[in-house]
Each structure stands twice: as C-alpha cells, then as structure tokens.
Amino acid sequence: MNSQIKALFRRVFRNTGYLLTGRGAMAVLALASTALAVRTLGLEDYGILLLMSSFVMSCAVATRFQAWQPLLQYGTSLYKAAEKKPFQTLFRHCSMLDALGALMGLAVALFSSIWLAHLSGWAAAYGHIPLWYMTVILFMNTGCAMGVLRLANRYELAVLADTAGSVVKFVGCVTGFFLHWTLPDFLLLWYCSTAVAFVLDYGLAFWVMARSDKLKGFRLVNVSWLSPIKGIWRFTFSTSLDQALGRLGSRLTVLIVGAVLGPENAAIYNVTWQISDGMARPAQMLTPALYPELVALRDKRDWASIRQVTNRILQALAIFSAVVLVVATFVGPWLLHLLLTVPWTGTRTLLLLMTITAILDLWDVPLEPLLVSLNKAHQIMIGRMVTMCFSLPLLYVLARAWGMTGAGFATLLSELAILLTRLGPYLIMNRNKSFEGKPEA
Template identity: 30%
Template sequence: MQLQSLQTQQSSFKRILLNTAWLLGGKGFGAVCGIAYLAILTRSLGLKDFGHFSLIFGTALALQGITGVQSWRTVVRYGTSHIHEEAWDRFGRLSMFCGLLDMLGAVAGCLIAFVAIYGFGEALDLNAAYVNEAFWFCCGMVWALVSAPTGVVRALHRFDSAVYVEATVPIGRVIAALLIWHFGATVGDFLLAWVLIDMLEAICYWVMARKLCPQSIKLRHLGEWRQALAENPGLIRFFLFSHVTVTLDAAVRFGPLLAVGGLVGTRAAGLYRLASQITQALGKLSMLLTRVVYAEVARAKVAIDAAEFRKLALRTSLAAAVAGAIVIFIALTAGETLLVWLGGEEFRGGAVILVPLAVAASLELASVAFEPVLHASSRAGQALIARGITLSILVTAILTVKDHGSVGIAWAVAFASGVGYLATAALTYRALHSPGPAAAAADQILT
C-alpha cells in the first residue's frame, strides 16, 4: 500500500510537470506575442495615452476579480469526484450551475462598473473623453470572463486543449495591434479590439468544454440547479469563501495601479503598468502552476495518504521557489533594458519600480501550492484570512508611503506580499501537519 501511495504521489508530481509544460508551450508562444503587442501599444500610444489605457484596463481587470466568480475552482473542487465516478449528469449539473454563477457575476460587474467609471473616474485621473468607452469596455470584459468551461477543461485534465483555446487572445491581439498601428492608433481602438478578442476566447472555451464532455455540457442542466446544490454539499460555502478570496486577491493585484493613477498621475500609471506587465510576464508561471496544481491537488487528496500529500505540496513549493528566484535575477540584470526596448526612453524611469514588483511576483510564485492545499483540505476560510491580512497590510503600507510616489507604492506591494506569504505558509503548514479533513479523507480512501 505504501509503494502504491508513493507511485501515486510521484505520478501526481509528474502530471503537474507535464500539464505545466503544455501550458508553458502555449504561454511561451503567448509571451512572444505579448511582447510584440505590448511594444506596439506603448510606442504607438506614448506614455500619457498608454497611462489612460492602463487605468481603464486595470479597472476592468479589478472588476473581473471582484465580480468574476472564478467558478472554475468550484467545478474542479467538486467535479473531480464526479469524473472519477463517471457520474456525468452530476458533473453536468455542477458545471452548468457554475455557468449561471458566471452570468450573475457579469450582471453585478456591469452595475459596479457604472458606479466606478461615472462616479470615480476623476479620482482615477481618467480623461473625460474616455469615460463612455471605459464603461462599455468594462462591461464587455466582465461578460468575457466565463470561468465554468475552463473548470470543465481543467477538471478533465485537458490542459492541452486549453492551450489551443487560449492562443486566440495573443494571436488576435497581435493582429489587431498591427492593424491599429497601421491605420492610426487610438486608445478606443485598442479597447474595442481587446474586449472583442476576450469575448471570442470565452465562446471558444464553451465550445471546447462541449466537445470534450458532450454528455455533461447540456442546456437542460441549467434548470437543475437545485439538484446540483443537493448533490454537492457545502458548495455554496466553498464558493463564497473562494469568491471572497479571489476578490481580495484582485484588490491586492490591481489596487496599486489604480492608487498610482489616483495619487500620482496618469504618466506614472503608465510607467507602473509597463513594469507590472513585465513582472507579470516573468511570473506567468505562477498562474500556470496554480491552474495545474489546483486540479492535481484535488485529484491527489482522494488518492494518496496524508504523508505523501505533504511531500507533493513540498516538492511543488520548492520548484516554484526556484522559479521565483529566477524572476528576481532577470529583473535585476535585464529589467531596465526590457523597459526601454518595449516602450522607449521615456519608460526608462520604470526600472526602479520593476525590482520590488519582481520581488512580489516571486513570492506569489513561491506560494503557488498553498491555496490549493488549503482548499483541498476544506480550509478555504484560512485562505481567505491570509488574503485579508495581505490586503490590510497593503492598504496600510500604501497610505504610509504614498508621498514617495509610484516607487513607494511598488515597495508597499513587495512588503505586503512578503507578509502574505509568511501568513499563508504558516496556515498551510498547520493544515498539512494537523489531523483534519485532508488526512481523514486520505485515510478513508486507504481503508
């Protein structure tokens, strides 16, 4: 039994590496495309207009984080057992119920966008000429964030299929950027192109989910939401904890950019955004690993014992920590060169912002296994506590150093990320080394 458990743990880590390799292949291609369209954006718009684009885009991403329900986590968390048991009707009811949650989140996002754009546009230093465009862009982006079909693809461990779907965004943006650049670039043109491309990706994800699991993705399951709730006890509680956690994460991730726009100005927001884009690109592995690890941990918690479960989490965290160190090294040695190469000389000033943001990105990368472990151990509330601590520290730090401009805000992000990392690590260690739902579930499977 111990040998079987060890083999399962090793195969889990191998699947994490394999699925990450699939995503890296797609994201590697996407990163090349991203560099291309980002360079076109910055050079065709200039620092001031790129700042406006960044604030509008950052607002939309924040709204996606706040109102986008991230239902893929719920599909993976509860759908894994349905797939294991080949209960395709139950998996279908769960998936389509999560699709309904996506739609409710989009409606809420449009309402919040109206208040944010028309009520607080001046506070964000948003040009009045872009207010209407910003509102419709935000509405389109929250509708484009369909999460349930991505959960279906990930629960089925078809990360290879996800690569093809997600390639529509970088390809579409490069083509659109070249056309806009050729015919004369405006902020509105880029906003329209970006939202249409994201909506196309959302449609493609639903098509792919239907293709991979036609026995589950059926419209008739939309009316069976009560049965879905009955078949997945604790779903609403898990969903609410997960949603609030993601909302806090969005505030941590995109709040600093909006703070730079409101406290410092549009040009500073442009510098901050480009530096943030580079560190996000360098730390893209964090998002990829989260997708893979979340699905694999959900599978592993019902297949291996508690000791091997801890080893899987440790191996994943160590691999992610090495990748995080590489992110910091690249930012220190090549950060300024990347900024100038992408945006031109007027973006050179963003180099001092790049380093603290790289530190924050590396910490996020190193903590990639923490939240999936907490969720799989039925401790989603503790992940929420960790996010709340991080946000509280971030707000306090930004208010303390706001007179130091965008550089001070960037270091506030790094400091808050460090505190959040330590808090999440402590909670994860406690979850892994104390008797609880994870150990009980594993022991029940083995006996």
C-alpha cells in the first residue's frame, strides 16, 4: 500500500474505533436493559412493548429521508472549501428533510395504529398504542446532524448522543425493576431516551459548525431552503428509499413473526437477531467511516485506490466472518438463555441461521458505500425493492410452516439476495476496471 492508502486506513480504523466504542457500550446497555425489562414485565408484556416500539420505529424509518447522505455526497467539497452560503443552503435543505420525514412518519402512525393493534394481538389487553407515545417519531430523525459530525471528522462526538440515550434507558430499567414499573412506564422511558439523543445530536452539530465558522451569517428566514444542486432529489429519494426499505424490512419481520407465532416468539426472534448482529457489528462500523473517504477518492477520480481499498476490506471481512461464526456457535445459546430465560433446545438452529445472515450483511460493508459514492444508489434501491417483494411473503409462509426455524431461514435467503444485488455490479466494474460514476454537480 502507498502512503495515501495507509493514511486512509488509519483514519477509517480510528473513526471506526470511536464508533465501535460507542456501539459496544450501547450494545452492553441494550442487552442489560432487555434482561431487566423482561424480568420486570414478563416475557409476554415485553413482547408487546417490543411490538409497539417496532411499529413506531417502522413508521419512522418508512418515511425517513437519509439526510446525511446528500450532505456528504454534495457537501464534502463545499465544507472543505469553506463555501459557507452554498453549504448553509445544503444544511437547511437536509434539516428540512429530517423534519418532513418525521411529520410524515407521525401521520402514518396515527392512521395505521388501530388496524395494526388488532393484527398484532395487543389490542385485547392494552388497546391501541397511546397517542402520546407516537409523537416520539418527531425525535427520531437526526440524519443532518450526523452528517455534519462526519463531515467535520468528529466521529468521537457522533456516538455520544446514542450512548446517552442508552444510558437513560438502562438507568430507567434499573429503576423500573425495583419499583415494579408497568408497560406504560416503560413506554415513557423509551420516549425520554429517544428525545435525549435527538437534542444532543443537533446540539453537537451546531456546536461543531460554530467552532469551524460555518454558522457565520446563518439564517432561517428570508433564505432558500432548497439546494439547487442538480440530481440531489433523485439521489436523496434513492438512498432514502433503500435505507427505509432495509430498516422497515427488519422491523416488519418482527411484526410478521409476532402475528404468526405470538409475542413471545417475536421477542425470542428479535433478541436472537440482536445477538447475531451484535457479534458482527464491529465490522459493520466501517461503513460510516469509509463512505466519506470513498467520496474524497471519487472527487479525485482515483479509481485504482478505490479498487484497492475495497478488495482489502473484503479480504479482512472473510477472516472476521469465520471468527463470528465460531463465537456464535459456542457463546450465542448461553447468552440467549441468560437474556430471555428460554431453554437452549430449539434456539441453536435459529441462532446459527441468524448469524449466517449477519455475516452476509457484513459483506455489504464496503459495497454499498462504494456504489452510492459512484452515484449508483438508484440501482441499489431497485435491488432492495425486488428482494422485499418476495422475502416478506416468504417469511410469512415459512414461519407458518416451520415456526422459528422457517423464519430464520427466510431471513437468511432475503439477505443473500440483497448481497447479490450489490456484489454483481462491483464485480463487473472491478473486472472492467471502470468505476466512472461521479454525480452531477
């Protein structure tokens, strides 16, 4: 590797270390919070809490614009060149996307809550989700703020807000365990942890911009809120829809399992995925740190370095995947039993299926940011849509036929199909040594 590539990897792994530290703390706190909530509410009520929060999160991610991606895709050169006015216009544009997505998500939640309550089985005991809890969607979109922190290379700050939200949730779960809180109390706790993370994210973003003199002359009135950059709306809708479908799919799988197999099995399925995904999470943290570097290489049209970086990361992921599979085989069942107090029998197969799914997701780590940076977000989005058209019905059919094993197998097939839609274009470009794809300016 030349000195440029070595410096790039040092930055990527340093920033990944920041993200990994924060995510590791969040994972530990999340697992502890889950164990406390299950022991306080019981597995059935915790499953209902999970289904309610999954429904609200599904509404949020289904309508969320990934505001950080256009901010990085089109704002990197503006930020580095200190072009304040066009960058401020782009910032207002992306913050408006956050607000618009939140309002759309709240509207979807209000209109669909009663129907979904009856479908999922919580209506008999709790009725529809309280209207006050649905307003938490207004605090779930912080993409623009995260984009600013990544542009400024302040990844150590980017994890503070989510970590603070996890701390609030954990402290609340400890309190609830000793005070014997009920389901509405835990709903309020989930609400407060989300609001805390939102305030910190945007507060830190404005603080970083102020320190770098990017807020000089910044206004909210009598200025343009729409960026004139050509192609920004196509890029925004493509990346946002792809991310929305991905996250919505993961939430809908929990809801489908709950509708077919009941709240208890939904809780087991979800926690099993959390364990599998948590073991693969260290490598997944490369994605947000890698994307800005690929954008910078794209702006320089350094295609040889792009190919070298991507191939090196894929080689490292092969080794990491083998380690994850071994750890899941020996540690996973014990951890699942510890968290949910369910017997080991019948959980090992599901855990292995979900671990293989998480490993397949790992191989997307360098591919998605590479294709997005080369302005191929539209192709990625189409691949996701085609995959979901068969994966969700397949999940329903296999879950009814084979129970939890069928649900795990359907999830694995879905992730394999998504990987192939990303791997195919990369292999073609790599073979042809052609990575042309600079977005319109």
